[in-house]
Amino acid sequence: METVWSIFHYGFFQRALLAGLSVGISCALLGVFLILRKAAMIGHGLAHVSFAGVAIGLSLGWLPLLSALFFTVITAGVLVKIRQKTGLYSDTVIALVSSFGFALGILLVSLSQRINVELFSYLFGDILTISSLEVIVSILLALSLVIIIIVYFREFLYTTFDPEAAQVAGISGDKVELLLTVLSGITVVLGMKVVGILLVVSLMVIPAASALRIARTFRQALLGAVVFSLGEIFIGLCLSFWLDIPAAAAIVLLSFGLYILIVLLTKRSAQ
Amino acid sequence: MPSVVNNLNHQELPLIEVIDLTFRYNRVEVLSDINLVVHKGDFLALIGPNGAGKTTLIKLLLGLLRPHRGKIKLFQRDLKEFKDWALIGYIPQKAIHFESFFPISVREAVALNLPQARWYDFWTKKINEREVVKALETVGMQDYIEERIGHLSGGQQQRVFIARALVSRPQILILDEPTTGVDAITQEKFYDLLAHLNQEKGLTIIIVTHEIGVVNRHVNKVACLNRSLVYHGTHAEFCQSDYFRQILDEGHHLIGHKH
Numbered sequence: 001m002e003t004v005w006s007i008f009h010y011g012f013f014q015r016a017l018l019a020g021l022s023v024g025i026s027c028a029l030l031g032v033f034l035i036l037r038k039a040a041m042i043g044h045g046l047a048h049v050s051f052a053g054v055a056i057g058l059s060l061g062w063l064p065l066l067s068a069l070f071f072t073v074i075t076a077g078v079l080v081k082i083r084q085k086t087g088l089y090s091d092t093v094i095a096l097v098s099s100f101g102f103a104l105g106i107l108l109v110s111l112s113q114r115i116n117v118e119l120f121s122y123l124f125g126d127i128l129t130i131s132s133l134e135v136i137v138s139i140l141l142a143l144s145l146v147i148i149i150i151v152y153f154r155e156f157l158y159t160t161f162d163p164e165a166a167q168v169a170g171i172s173g174d175k176v177e178l179l180l181t182v183l184s185g186i187t188v189v190l191g192m193k194v195v196g197i198l199l200v201v202s203l204m205v206i207p208a209a210s211a212l213r214i215a216r217t218f219r220q221a222l223l224g225a226v227v228f229s230l231g232e233i234f235i236g237l238c239l240s241f242w243l244d245i246p247a248a249a250a251i252v253l254l255s256f257g258l259y260i261l262i263v264l265l266t267k268r269s270a271q
Numbered sequence: 272m273p274s275v276v277n278n279l280n281h282q283e284l285p286l287i288e289v290i291d292l293t294f295r296y297n298r299v300e301v302l303s304d305i306n307l308v309v310h311k312g313d314f315l316a317l318i319g320p321n322g323a324g325k326t327t328l329i330k331l332l333l334g335l336l337r338p339h340r341g342k343i344k345l346f347q348r349d350l351k352e353f354k355d356w357a358l359i360g361y362i363p364q365k366a367i368h369f370e371s372f373f374p375i376s377v378r379e380a381v382a383l384n385l386p387q388a389r390w391y392d393f394w395t396k397k398i399n400e401r402e403v404v405k406a407l408e409t410v411g412m413q414d415y416i417e418e419r420i421g422h423l424s425g426g427q428q429q430r431v432f433i434a435r436a437l438v439s440r441p442q443i444l445i446l447d448e449p450t451t452g453v454d455a456i457t458q459e460k461f462y463d464l465l466a467h468l469n470q471e472k473g474l475t476i477i478i479v480t481h482e483i484g485v486v487n488r489h490v491n492k493v494a495c496l497n498r499s500l501v502y503h504g505t506h507a508e509f510c511q512s513d514y515f516r517q518i519l520d521e522g523h524h525l526i527g528h529k530h
Binding site for chain 2: 036150151152153154157158161162164165166167168169170212213215216217218219220221
């Protein structure tokens with residue numbers, strides 16, 4: 001007899017869960033730093049760039065994940081260099097790069113005859129069709145990111161909290177910014193299948209924003225963001241299956257609802 | 272006009288030496304031919320009107336900007352070769368202008384400046400605890416070690432930033448307008464603390480300030496900057512100088528930044 005728990009026996013659901021939770025950990029950890037560095041929209045910008053990467057892959061017959069990964073990481077590096085060399089605000093550079101990426105993607109899609117419905121799975125997410133390779137890459141990324149953040153905790157936190165004092169202490173803010181942006185690019189590409197290009201920024205911003213409302217220390221903020229992210233992705237995926245609704249929408253709306261609840265609760269306790 | 276450099280004969284070698292320094296920003300000369308020396312035990316006030324180049328000079332001293340011409344020596348070494356940044360504690364002008372929701376505890380903020388800390392030290396509470404507590408005790412903030420910095424008052428935050436600078440055991444402390452937006456009583460306590468660090472702990476202090484009252488009460492050297500060095504000498508002679516009389520006559524010359 002089928003029960004609500006039967007879904008956990010399905011291979012596709014297990015893969016979805018593993019990939020979703022791994023991407024969730026990466027997004028949540030990066031999100032805390034990006035919000036505090038006033039660069040939350042970098043995920044959105046890089047997601048638009050990854051659209052061009054997917055379009056390149058689909059039109060040339062390459063694996064879209066790899067072409068998106070390559071194109072997004074290169075663009076992430078260029079984005080940081082442009083900002084550092086020109087002194088432009090982050091949001092201006094993100095707007096420039098994201099519009100370029102999306103326009104290039106649209107052009108490639110319109111020129112190519114080979115692009116099919118697969119493109120929509122990247123735009124809106126299709127976590128239940130995620131492949132074993134994507135699961136493995138997502139897990140490896142999450143593990144690498146956790147290790148990088150543990151090892152470079154001082155560098156990441158110091159440059160986020162007080163960049164000038166960090167520089168005097170011998171920490172290069174430019175290198176940390178480059179590392180964070182490239183890691184964001186990789187994470188965004190892996191998050192495409194989970195919630196889609198258009199919503200991937202939500203995985204970076206909403207759990208981190210929720211944790212920042214209640215954390216007293218930085219470690220609590222990182223841990224809180226991961227816990228919120230894992231909980232929201234897990235419950236969102238289950239709801240998606242049980243209620244037969246899109247997983248991306250279920251995860252993002254659940255996250256948003258929880259964030260509003262936390263805002264209301266913390267506002268009341270502050271009063 | 273009297274000589275710009277007054278009675279600065281020292282036997283000891285200076286900790287900081289600025290030689291014929293010129294800095295341009297977008298082709299505009301912000302600082303011209305600056306010559307300045309700071310010796311061990313000095314409590315130097317760097318004063319001057321808005322746009323005089325005070326913060327720029329501090330950033331040049333810290334290697335955050337590169338001079339167009341001239342030389343800077345720190346601890347008798349050329350700035351380009353200087354690596355012992357732990358010897359210099361720095362509190363930027365913007366230090367207290369962080370987002371109040373930034374989730375960082377006093378412990379975490381102070382530990383950030385531990386130069387000898389290894390990556391795993393930040394994940395274990397006990398390692399380096401003694402160094403962090405000691406720095407906080409020096410500024411009287413040890414009871415707030417677990418507090419989120421955003422929950423502290425402006426004066427308390429400044430003390431935590433001093434502790435952060437002190438934790439690396441510096442010989443020089445550089446503060447850029449540290450009491451902007453802090454009330455008069457807190458300011459007074461803050462400068463008393465700096466005087467204590469200077470006199471009891473032998474810390475050399477450079478402070479960028481607009482508060483002429485502070486200059487009179489605590490410092491022993493003064494450098495007046497207005498794109499070039501207008502005055503550089505002892506505090507006692509500063510009080511006799513034309514520049515000081517000019518400041519008293521035209522108090523509007525020293526106006527603090529509005530933040």
